[in-house]
Structure formats: structure tokens, C-alpha cells
Amino acid sequence: MxxxxxxxxxxxxxxxxxxxxxxxxxxxxxxxxxxxxxxxxxxxxxxxxxxxxxxxxGKDGLVEALWREGFARFGRALAAAPRGDDPVKHLAALGRAYRAYALAEPNYYRIMFEAAVPGFRPGPEAYAESRETLAILVGVVEECVKAGVFTEGEPAAIADTFWMAAHGAVSLELAGIFGPEEGERRFHMLTTALVRAYGTQSRPGPAEPDQERNRQ
The missing domain is CATH 1.10.10.60 (Homeodomain-like)
Incomplete structure (x- = not known):
């Protein structure tokens, strides 16, 4: 065989x-x-x-290779998120891509963000690569600030807030606290709340997931 x-x-x-x-x-x-x-x-x-x-x-190098592979796949998923003229819609699309990746690749996601292998710490180069993957999120937040739809602030810090919120929601869903439909709805609620919290003026939040899919 x-x-x-x-x-x-x-x-x-x-x-x-x-x-x-x-x-x-x-x-x-x-x-x-x-x-x-x-x-x-x-x-x-x-x-x-x-x-x-x-x-x-050895084993440590292999686990780091898994870490890097996870972020490479994650980066491709974020890069494939629909773009448009509205940076808030792009931000919402990145959120949906984040959630979709985590649900499709839960084992890689856990290596990347949930210390699935006790004692593993990525080397400086691998860690820098992982942060670079999230640069697309920082870039879109910068666009939101420049467009005047977000308050002035440090884009990297705002992006980290969105990342922290997305990670928390996804982790609860992966743990089985929420089913797929409820998880999607809660994720949308969270994204909308953050957009409004950072917004400079009253504006509708990102479209509901079903509405957005119908437009694509």
C-alpha cells in the first residue's frame, strides 16, 4: 500500500x-x-x-510551521473579502471572512489564537508575519478614519478592538455556546455595535448577513 x-x-x-x-x-x-x-x-x-x-x-519547528500555515490561509481568506467604495462595508466583510475562516479551519485557528499546543511560542519572524496578516484590518480602519466615518484615533488600536471582539465571539461559537445561525446573528450585532461606537455620526450599521449575500 x-x-x-x-x-x-x-x-x-x-x-x-x-x-x-x-x-x-x-x-x-x-x-x-x-x-x-x-x-x-x-x-x-x-x-x-x-x-x-x-x-x-523537530517538533517545535513543526508546530511553528502549522502556525505559519494557519496565518497564510487566514491571510488569503481576508484578502478574498469583497471590497467596495464604502470602508465600513469592507470592514464588515472582513469580519464575516474572519468568522468563516475560524469555523472552516478550527484546528488551525486554535493553534493561532488559543494556545492549542501548550508551551509553544512563535519565533520573532513568525510572530511578525502573523501581525502582518492583520495589517489589512488596520488599513481598512485607517480608511474609515480618513473618510470621517470613524472618530480620530490610533487605527492599530481600533483594529485590535475589532479583532478582540471578533475573537471572543468566534471562540464562544467554536465552544458550542451558540449554534451557526445564532452565532452569525450575534456576530453581526457585535460588529454593528462597534461600528456605531467608533462612528462620528449616526449611520446604519453593516447590512444583515442575508441582505449582504443577496447583493453579491
């Missing part, structure tokens, strides 16, 4: 890396962080432990 490693070898190094990360994220999801060992991952993939040590340097 052909192993995942043997199949990936035919496609090149990137495919081997993906196969190893896929095995690691599955183990983390199914059995928790204790199962995330080089020996266990190599056994699941069908390669030697040397392959993983050569490619990632």
Missing part, C-alpha cells in the same frame, strides 16, 4: 511538507497535543523521523 509520503514524494517537496502538516493537524484535532510527536506524525505519514527533523528541525 502506497503511503502518504510516497505519494507526496512524486509531487515534490511542497507536497511532502503539506502531507506532514495535514497529518499533524489531524492528530491534534483527533487526539490533542500529547499525540503531536515526531515519531507519531512520521508513522502516520509513512516517512522516517529524519525527514521531519530535516524539514522542520
Amino acid at each position: 502506497t503511503t502518504a509520503y510516497e505519494k507526496a514524494q512524486l509531487a515534490g517537496q511542497n507536497a511532502v511538507r503539506t502531507a506532514i502538516l495535514d497529518a499533524a493537524i489531524r492528530l491534534l484535532a483527533d487526539e490533542g497535543p500529547a499525540a503531536l510527536t515526531v515519531r507519531r506524525i512520521s508513522g502516520d505519514v509513512g516517512c522516517s523521523t529524519k525527514v521531519i527533523y530535516t524539514m522542520f528541525g
Whole structure:
């Protein structure tokens, strides 16, 4: 029987890396962080432990690779959010993309934001990359300030407030506190409340999710 490693070898190094990360994220999801060992991952993939040590340097390097992969996927999800002339609508679209990513990739999300692997700390370069992923949010907040729809303030600090709120709402939904429909509704309520809190004048909040989908 052909192993995942043997199949990936035919496609090149990137495919081997993906196969190893896929095995690691599955183990983390199914059995928790204790199962995330080089020996266990190599056994699941069908390669030697040397392959993983050569490619990632060991378990810490592998977990950091999962962290980076999560943020790479997250960045693509945010970049794909619909843009338009209204920065508030773009901000709302980023919020929906944030929530959708977290629900679609909960295991990566937990590595990124919820310390799913105890003791892991990303290196300076990986951490800088993660913050860069959120730069799109800061940029849209800057547009809101320049357009006069948000009060004057430090865009990075305002963006962090939106991020903190989104993370809290998504974490509750991932924990099963809210179902999908209620989670979506509550997320929209939270986004609307923040937009109004930072707004310089009375204006309607972002469109309801169903209304926004109908326009796309």
C-alpha cells in the first residue's frame, strides 16, 4: 500500500511538507497535543523521523510551521473579502471572512489564537508575519478614519478592538455556546455595535448577513 509520503514524494517537496502538516493537524484535532510527536506524525505519514527533523528541525519547528500555515490561509481568506467604495462595508466583510475562516479551519485557528499546543511560542519572524496578516484590518480602519466615518484615533488600536471582539465571539461559537445561525446573528450585532461606537455620526450599521449575500 502506497503511503502518504510516497505519494507526496512524486509531487515534490511542497507536497511532502503539506502531507506532514495535514497529518499533524489531524492528530491534534483527533487526539490533542500529547499525540503531536515526531515519531507519531512520521508513522502516520509513512516517512522516517529524519525527514521531519530535516524539514522542520523537530517538533517545535513543526508546530511553528502549522502556525505559519494557519496565518497564510487566514491571510488569503481576508484578502478574498469583497471590497467596495464604502470602508465600513469592507470592514464588515472582513469580519464575516474572519468568522468563516475560524469555523472552516478550527484546528488551525486554535493553534493561532488559543494556545492549542501548550508551551509553544512563535519565533520573532513568525510572530511578525502573523501581525502582518492583520495589517489589512488596520488599513481598512485607517480608511474609515480618513473618510470621517470613524472618530480620530490610533487605527492599530481600533483594529485590535475589532479583532478582540471578533475573537471572543468566534471562540464562544467554536465552544458550542451558540449554534451557526445564532452565532452569525450575534456576530453581526457585535460588529454593528462597534461600528456605531467608533462612528462620528449616526449611520446604519453593516447590512444583515442575508441582505449582504443577496447583493453579491
